[in-house]
Amino acid sequence: MPEPSNVSLEVLKDRAKFIRTETVRLSRIAGAGHYSSTFSCAEILSALYYSQLRIEPSRPDWDDRDRFVMSKGHAAIGLYPVLADLGYFDPAELETYTRLGSKYGDHPDMKKVRGLDFSSGSLGHGLSVGLGIALAGRVQKKNYRTYVLLGDGEMAEGQIWEAAMAAGHFKAGHLVALLDRNGLCIDGHTEDIMSIEPITDRFASFGWGVQRCDGHDLPQVLDAFARLPDGTTGKPQVIVFDTVKGRGVKRMEMSLDWHVGNLVGEDYDDVMAELDAGLKPYEVEPAE
Amino acid sequence: MSTEMQNEAEIFRGTTEGSTSFKDSRSVRGTPKAGMPAFVLGEELAQMAATDDRIVVATADLASANRTNDFREAYPERFFDFGIAEKNMITSAAGMAACGLVPYVATFASFSAILGAEQIRTDCAYPRMKVRVVGTHSGMSMGFYGTSHHALEDLGMMRTIADLTVVCATDANHLRAILRVSADHPGAMYIRLGRGRDPVVYDTVPDITIGKAIRLREGTDLTIIATGSQVRASLDAAEVLAGRGLSVRVVDMHTISPLDRKEIAAAAQETKAILTVEEHNITGGLGTAVAEVLVDLPRVPFLRHGVPDRFVEVGPPAALYAHYRLDASGLVAVATEFLGL
Numbered sequence: 205m206p207e208p209s210n211v212s213l214e215v216l217k218d219r220a221k222f223i224r225t226e227t228v229r230l231s232r233i234a235g236a237g238h239y240s241s242t243f244s245c246a247e248i249l250s251a252l253y254y255s256q257l258r259i260e261p262s263r264p265d266w267d268d269r270d271r272f273v274m275s276k277g278h279a280a281i282g283l284y285p286v287l288a289d290l291g292y293f294d295p296a297e298l299e300t301y302t303r304l305g306s307k308y309g310d311h312p313d314m315k316k317v318r319g320l321d322f323s324s325g326s327l328g329h330g331l332s333v334g335l336g337i338a339l340a341g342r343v344q345k346k347n348y349r350t351y352v353l354l355g356d357g358e359m360a361e362g363q364i365w366e367a368a369m370a371a372g373h374f375k376a377g378h379l380v381a382l383l384d385r386n387g388l389c390i391d392g393h394t395e396d397i398m399s400i401e402p403i404t405d406r407f408a409s410f411g412w413g414v415q416r417c418d419g420h421d422l423p424q425v426l427d428a429f430a431r432l433p434d435g436t437t438g439k440p441q442v443i444v445f446d447t448v449k450g451r452g453v454k455r456m457e458m459s460l461d462w463h464v465g466n467l468v469g470e471d472y473d474d475v476m477a478e479l480d481a482g483l484k485p486y487e488v489e490p491a492e
Numbered sequence: 493m494s495t496e497m498q499n500e501a502e503i504f505r506g507t508t509e510g511s512t513s514f515k516d517s518r519s520v521r522g523t524p525k526a527g528m529p530a531f532v533l534g535e536e537l538a539q540m541a542a543t544d545d546r547i548v549v550a551t552a553d554l555a556s557a558n559r560t561n562d563f564r565e566a567y568p569e570r571f572f573d574f575g576i577a578e579k580n581m582i583t584s585a586a587g588m589a590a591c592g593l594v595p596y597v598a599t600f601a602s603f604s605a606i607l608g609a610e611q612i613r614t615d616c617a618y619p620r621m622k623v624r625v626v627g628t629h630s631g632m633s634m635g636f637y638g639t640s641h642h643a644l645e646d647l648g649m650m651r652t653i654a655d656l657t658v659v660c661a662t663d664a665n666h667l668r669a670i671l672r673v674s675a676d677h678p679g680a681m682y683i684r685l686g687r688g689r690d691p692v693v694y695d696t697v698p699d700i701t702i703g704k705a706i707r708l709r710e711g712t713d714l715t716i717i718a719t720g721s722q723v724r725a726s727l728d729a730a731e732v733l734a735g736r737g738l739s740v741r742v743v744d745m746h747t748i749s750p751l752d753r754k755e756i757a758a759a760a761q762e763t764k765a766i767l768t769v770e771e772h773n774i775t776g777g778l779g780t781a782v783a784e785v786l787v788d789l790p791r792v793p794f795l796r797h798g799v800p801d802r803f804v805e806v807g808p809p810a811a812l813y814a815h816y817r818l819d820a821s822g823l824v825a826v827a828t829e830f831l832g833l
Contacts, residue, residue, distance in 0.1 A: 273587075314590075314619050322590055323619045326610065332580045333615065336587020336595075343548060343570055343593060363611075366580035374572070 211255050216422050217482065219286070220250040224452050224479045226285035226298075228467060234302040238310070240450035240462040242282035244386035244419070245353060248445055249279075251425045252351060252382070253286045261291040264319045270348050271321045271337050275330020276355035276384060280312035283320075292319030328361025330354060331381060335367050338379040338440075347435060351380045357389030359400040365410070368440075372411025375438035381412075383442060384419065386449035390463050407442045419445025420483065448486055452479055457486065500636070500808060503629060503687065504557050531688035532664045533626065534562030536671050537596055541567050544675055546594040550585060552578045558598045558628045558688065578603045582611040582625060589621035594675055600634070601627025601643030605682055609649050616680035617656040624674050628685045631721060631771030632799065632816075635809035643684075644799050648776020650682045651749040657681040657702060658749040660720035665694040666746065670702075677702055686721035686771075687809075693723050693744070703747045705755040711741035714827060715759035718769040719745045719778050725813075726769050728820035733827060740827075748781060756785045765793040767827055771818055774798040795830045797823070 223246040231237025253259075258270040274283055281301075288295040300306035307316035311325030322333045334352035341348055358364060371379050383403065391397050400406075404414045415431060417424040428443045449463075450456030453475050456465075467475055534549070541547040541563070550572040555561040564571040574581035578599055585595035597604065604627045605612065616623040627646055634641035650658045659674075661667035661683060674681055698706065708723070709730055718726040723744045730740035741763055743755055759766050766786070768779035779796030786794055799816055813819040817826050 267592075322587065323614075326614045329583050329611070329615055332583035332611075333587040333590070335580070336584030336589075337591055338587075339572065339584065340548075340588040340591035340593050343588075344591065363579045363583065366574075366577035367584070370574055370577065370580055370584070373575075 213422050216247070216250045216254055219254050219289075220246040220422075221479060221482060222289070223249055223282045223285060225476060227281050228472065228475055228479065230281050230284070230298060230301045231466065232468070232472060233299070234310070236464055236466050237281055238278040238463065239453070239465055239467075240388075240456050240459065241276060241355065241386070242279040243451045243453065243456065244447040244449045245276070245279055245384040245445075246282060246452065247420050247422055247425055248353065248382055248384060248447075249282055249286060251422060251429060253290065255426065256429050257351070258348065261319060264292060267344075268346055268348055271334070271350040273322045273330045273334045273337070273350065273352045274312065274324050275333075275352050275358065276327070277311040277324030277330075279353070280310065280324075283312065284308050284317070287317065287319040290319070327355065327358035328363040331364050331367035331371070334379055334381070335371050335374070335376055338371070338376040339374060341378055347378065349378050349380055349435065351382055354381055354383045356383060356385045356387065356394050356400055356403075359383075359394070359403065360398040368407060368410045368412065371440040376440045377433075377438045378435035379440040380432060381407075381440070381442040383444045384447055385444050386447040388449040388458065388460060388463075390460075392460060404444055411439065413437070413439045413441045414444070415442070416444040416446065419447035420451055420486070451486065452483055454478065458488075503634060503637070504554075529664050529689045529692060531559040532668055533598060533628070533671075533685070533688060534559040534564070536668045538563045538566035540671065540675060541570060544594070546592060547675065548572070548588060548593050548595045550574055550581050550595060550597045552576055552581050552599040552603065554599050554628075557600075558626070560598050578608045579611050582608040582623070583615045585623045586611075586615035586619070586621045589616075589623050590619070594622045594624070596624045596626055596671075598626035598628055600641060601630035601646050601684060602634075602641050605646035605650055605684075606643055612650070612656065612680065612682065613653045617653045620655055620679040622677075622679065624681045624683055626683045626685060629687055630684045631686065632804050632812050633687045633721065633771070633809055635812055636806045638806055639803045642804065644771070644773045644804070645776065646682075646684065647748055647770070647772050647778065648780070651776075651781060655679050656749065657747070658684070659702060659747050660684045661686070662720060662723045662744055662746060663690050663693045665692075665697045666700070668697045669700045670746070672697075673700060673702060684720060690721050691724040693727065700746065703750045703752060705752040706744040706746065707741065707755070708744055709740065709742040711739040712763050713739045714765045714767060714831065715741040715743060715763040716767050716769055716823070716827070717743045717745050717756070717759065717778065717782055719748065721771050722769045722818060725818065725820045725823055729823035729827060732820065732824045736833075738831075745778060745782075748778060751781050751785065753785050756782055757789060760786060760789045760792045765831060766795075767830055768796050768798075769818070769823060770798045772798050773801055775801050793830070795826070797826050
């Protein structure tokens with residue numbers, strides 16, 4: 205059984221860059237893409253898929269594999285290249301991205317995408333899906349982990365808290381929520397539109413084990429994964445990753461304009477060059 | 493037995509008799525009254541689970557009302573009470589189905605099909621998860637508990653969802669038959685029940701095929717196409733009409749989606765008129781589905797009968813059925829008016 209591997213930080217950084225550049229490239233095929241929501245979770249996805257998940261791409265239906273549910277399905281554009289890169293399907297298939305009849309739409313379809321554990325797109329559902337998968341593992345006496353990537357905007361959905369309550373109640377210790385806390389929903393800052401803080405206290409009060417760290421700092425991300433207790437504690441786990449929406453492209457960082465956009469012409473080339481240079485320290489612009 | 497005999501509190505406890513700490517009053521737990529039709533949902537699922545380890549059951553704080561507690565007693569480790577959180581229950585069931593389990597999730601139809609409609613569509617039907625959403629106490633069988641607890645729109649909502657099989661149980665034996673074939677049926681299903689202790693139509697467990705109607709009575713003057721709780725009333729009405737010299741065919745259209753178009757075409761060809769009968773809003777349910785088939789066929793006199801497109805009155809179920817002419821005598825009146833007799 206493959207275990208989480210010790211890949212180098214350089215590899216993980218490179219794969220995070222790959223997730224971002226592929227997002228820009230595929231968005232150009234579609235004529236629109238969820239850039240900033242995907243950029244915020246690039247390090248999380250990289251660390252998860254290239255070091256953490258117990259999976260075998262040659263056997264996508266392997267019963268004992270760890271599961272991953274992308275509750276924030278609009279970031280699937282960053283997941284498809286990872287699945288292709290790992291060998292679930294031919295990367296050339298992504299050239300069809302969003303075109304008529306393609307397997308790969310903006311929101312992912314498990315019946316079409318090899319390696320995808322569940323379909324998503326309607327926000328607020330993913331934690332329930334993950335809970336069901338975790339409970340199935342209990343019924344079937346498996347010890348896989350189920351990871352669910354949540355957006356912070358969808359924390360306003362009531363079903364998230366139904367699932368959080370039930371996971372605590374059912375002692376779903378093999379369920380791990382990964383919260384991409386990038387601070388923005390579509391209409392503004394989450395704390396202005398529908399505040400979700402104190403988010404760690406809220407999960408803790410529902411019976412969850414809680415960690416919080418910088419979601420762009422790969423050593424911190426890996427450390428948080430390493431600290432996850434095994435499922436036998438009976439406590440579902442959440443890692444709140446503080447991230448920056450649009451991270452990696454200066455003009456998109458914490459911008460409300462780039463939830464969905466379309467980079468063309470010189471802007472496309474400039475952004476690709478910026479991403480290729482790697483992440484620079486994040487600086488908050490002084491208020492004008 | 494008639495609904496008049498039922499204790500209206502039994503809906504929440506699933507039984508009519510039980511002990512109480514009070515002198516004359518009666519809470520409703522314990523064993524059913526003698527002669528009362530059994531509510532077999534949990535019992536049948538437990539029997540199936542004995543040889544099928546894919547089966548798991550969930551409810552939302554209504555294990556007594558829908559008798560899934562009979563399953564819980566037999567298989568506690570395969571039973572989940574999600575509390576009053578239907579959306580989470582339905583979506584979690586989809587997650588379980590993704591791992592190869594076949595979950596049956598049951599609650600009142602108003603809270604499974606109507607409250608959970610988006611979860612059924614997006615998480616069960618679209619990814620073709622083998623989730624069986626069971627809607628008990630559908631229609632207006634909750635009587636004076638009111639519109640919040642009625643489901644008179646569920647068929648219309650469910651049958652427009654692609655890749656979702658929609659089936660109505662007629663009585664206890666028919667429910668057993670549906671459950672037995674459901675375990676290996678592909679994709680998601682919505683199974684609609686009445687109160688669970690509905691009047692008997694089938695003396696034994698019938699041999700059913702999803703998508704194939706059951707012709708219960710032959711006739712040539714009129715075909716009554718009914719579903720669920722209205723099949724018994726339709727048979728009784730046909731008997732009365734027979735006494736008046738009318739030859740009435742009765743069809744149990746238990747599967748609403750996919751619809752048995754051949755049986756509808758046969759009725760249009762072989763009988764002089766068609767009447768659909770359902771405990772559902774007249775818009776969008778069985779009658780509408782049959783009309784969609786008939787519109788492509790040579791014209792035949794056709795009437796849809798159900799609940800008018802208004803929220804219904806409060807009242808005991810039997811009184812409501814009489815008021816809306818959804819009991820046998822009401823159906824006789826509807827049919828004779830329709831035929832101009």
